[in-house]
Amino acid sequence: MKKAIITVVGRDCVGIIAKVCTYLADSNINILDISQTIVGGYFNMMMVVDVAETAKNFDTVSTELAEVGTSIGCVIRIQLEDIFDMMHRI
Amino acid sequence: MISRKEILETNQMIEKENLDVRTITMGISLLDCIDSDLTKLCANIHRKIVNLAGNLVATGDEIGREYGIPVVNKRISVTPIAIVGAAACKTEDDFVVIAEELDRTAKEVGVNFLGGYSAVVAKGMTTADKLLMRSIPKALAKTERVCSSVNVGSTRTGIDMDAVRIMGEVIRRTAENTKDADSIGCAKLVVFCNAPDDNPFMAGAFHGVTEADAVINVGVSGPGVVKKALESVRGESFEILCETIKKTAFKITRVGQLVAKRASEMLGVPFGIVDLSLAPTPAVGDSVAEILQEIGLEYPGAPGTTAALALLNDQVKKGGVMASSYVGGLSGAFIPVSEDQGMIDAVNAGCLTLEKLEAMTCVCSVGLDMIAIPGDTSASTISGIIADEMAIGMVNQKTTAVRLIPVIGKGVGEQAEFGGLLGYAPIMPVNRFDCSAFVSREGRIPAPIHSFKN
Numbered sequence: 050m051k052k053a054i055i056t057v058v059g060r061d062c063v064g065i066i067a068k069v070c071t072y073l074a075d076s077n078i079n080i081l082d083i084s085q086t087i088v089g090g091y092f093n094m095m096m097v098v099d100v101a102e103t104a105k106n107f108d109t110v111s112t113e114l115a116e117v118g119t120s121i122g123c124v125i126r127i128q129l130e131d132i133f134d135m136m137h138r139i
Numbered sequence: 140m141i142s143r144k145e146i147l148e149t150n151q152m153i154e155k156e157n158l159d160v161r162t163i164t165m166g167i168s169l170l171d172c173i174d175s176d177l178t179k180l181c182a183n184i185h186r187k188i189v190n191l192a193g194n195l196v197a198t199g200d201e202i203g204r205e206y207g208i209p210v211v212n213k214r215i216s217v218t219p220i221a222i223v224g225a226a227a228c229k230t231e232d233d234f235v236v237i238a239e240e241l242d243r244t245a246k247e248v249g250v251n252f253l254g255g256y257s258a259v260v261a262k263g264m265t266t267a268d269k270l271l272m273r274s275i276p277k278a279l280a281k282t283e284r285v286c287s288s289v290n291v292g293s294t295r296t297g298i299d300m301d302a303v304r305i306m307g308e309v310i311r312r313t314a315e316n317t318k319d320a321d322s323i324g325c326a327k328l329v330v331f332c333n334a335p336d337d338n339p340f341m342a343g344a345f346h347g348v349t350e351a352d353a354v355i356n357v358g359v360s361g362p363g364v365v366k367k368a369l370e371s372v373r374g375e376s377f378e379i380l381c382e383t384i385k386k387t388a389f390k391i392t393r394v395g396q397l398v399a400k401r402a403s404e405m406l407g408v409p410f411g412i413v414d415l416s417l418a419p420t421p422a423v424g425d426s427v428a429e430i431l432q433e434i435g436l437e438y439p440g441a442p443g444t445t446a447a448l449a450l451l452n453d454q455v456k457k458g459g460v461m462a463s464s465y466v467g468g469l470s471g472a473f474i475p476v477s478e479d480q481g482m483i484d485a486v487n488a489g490c491l492t493l494e495k496l497e498a499m500t501c502v503c504s505v506g507l508d509m510i511a512i513p514g515d516t517s518a519s520t521i522s523g524i525i526a527d528e529m530a531i532g533m534v535n536q537k538t539t540a541v542r543l544i545p546v547i548g549k550g551v552g553e554q555a556e557f558g559g560l561l562g563y564a565p566i567m568p569v570n571r572f573d574c575s576a577f578v579s580r581e582g583r584i585p586a587p588i589h590s591f592k593n
């Protein structure tokens with residue numbers, strides 16, 4: 050398993066989760082956890098995913114997710130989980 | 140499981156507070172390139188650097204994308220060229236040929252700086268050391284990406300005052316050779332006492348002879364993150380202030396450790412050290428001066444500045460050493476003037492003087508850094524300033540450095556523009572009284588009594 054964190058931030062609209070999840074399913078990326086809130090009209094989602102099984106390299110996934118984001122007016126980032134683990138866990 | 144709050148905190152640091160990995164620096168030993176034939180030597184140097192560092196820039200960028208954190212600079216440090224070129228170089232111009240080869244190679248592999256056009260003198264200079272030092276003005280004028288440094292003293296051996304005198308002249312000549320660009324050559328030239336062998340930060344990086352064949356050193360930075368964290372503890376006690384700095388330094392350094400390990404794996408080069416320095420840039424919110432202000436000073440330079448900086452430097456180290464087993468380089472707070480908007484503001488407000496900066500260097504990680512002085516400052520005055528700074532390093536068993544820029548054709552009240560990461564600097568007044576009789580004495584200052592620890 051190779052865990053990564055996806056963050057989606059942007060103005061709320063219909064189908065954000067659907068779009069992101071469709072892309073992940075098409076890319077064979079498994080979703081392990083999702084949490085989502087709306088703060089002041091802004092959509093804010095975090096996902097923990099497993100990128101071990103995808104045939105795409107990390108760079109491609111990152112670029113394509115950013116493009117999905119642009120198409121729905123959100124900023125989507127994907128980062129390997131290690132950076133959060135290292136910073137917040139001893 | 141990582142919480143939403145933690146994810147937000149990390150990304151906030153990167154996006155809003157300028158947290159970045161300032162540099163991945165590959166240290167490369169050129170000892171096995173040595174040849175008495177200059178052409179062969181240059182070919183060997185080129186081959187070795189390209190072989191080891193050909194993928195450095197692409198790897199750095201890839202790591203940046205994986206973790207979503209900018210890896211700002213990818214750089215190379217090499218064995219001091221005074222050693223590497225000793226057998227082949229008979230003249231100053233021979234050394235300049237090596238500098239030009241290094242510059243071409245740096246451009247070929249795509250790194251923005253290559254450090255190690257250096258001589259490590261402490262007690263005495265070899266013929267090659269002298270030739271290299273005298274070649275620096277020409278080498279820095281003819282190259283773009285080569286950085287130079289000269290160590291002139293140490294706690295163990297004292298200060299070579301002959302080298303100090305030469306470096307005063309070398310800095311002046313370097314300034315004159317690059318006077319069309321506000322004497323920018325001097326921004327790539329550092330004079331050290333107790334220079335570390337594993338420093339990843341330019342312009343003083345070189346790959347010491349105590350190091351392995353190749354090594355990855357990483358410098359992290361995040362003055363903006365510390366500043367932001369301190370905003371939440373305004374008016375609190377020193378204990379809480381120190382705890383906050385330590386925790387923040389820990390988090391920043393852990394990112395450096397992660398990136399260093401990953402770069403080491405990907406490049407197949409051993410991991411050396413993480414340098415946990417707070418290195419400012421001219422960008423707003425990326426300033427060590429602003430941290431000092433947040434601690435409670437109107438401007439850096441006000442009474443209390445040395446104490447505040449001592450506290451900051453110590454807490455950064457305490458937090459950082461917990462985060463990585465191999466901490467090295469300069470590690471601490473940098474106080475360059477031109478690269479820190481808050482420092483520039485303090486100078487312009489009349490709060491920060493050269494003398495106060497000298498006091499601050501007693502308790503921070505480097506020295507008089509990126510300070511523009513009037514273009515008519517004499518070589519002996521520059522040597523006097525260097526000698527003072529080296530004495531601080533020698534007696535306090537710490538690294539000190541001098542990077543002064545006598546801006547030819549400009550005086551106090553004017554401004555030097557360097558551009559990019561190097562920023563701009565108001566020209567600061569220098570004490571005009573004479574020290575030439577002191578500087579022209581020959582020989583060296585003996586090692587201090589506390590160096591005898593055997």
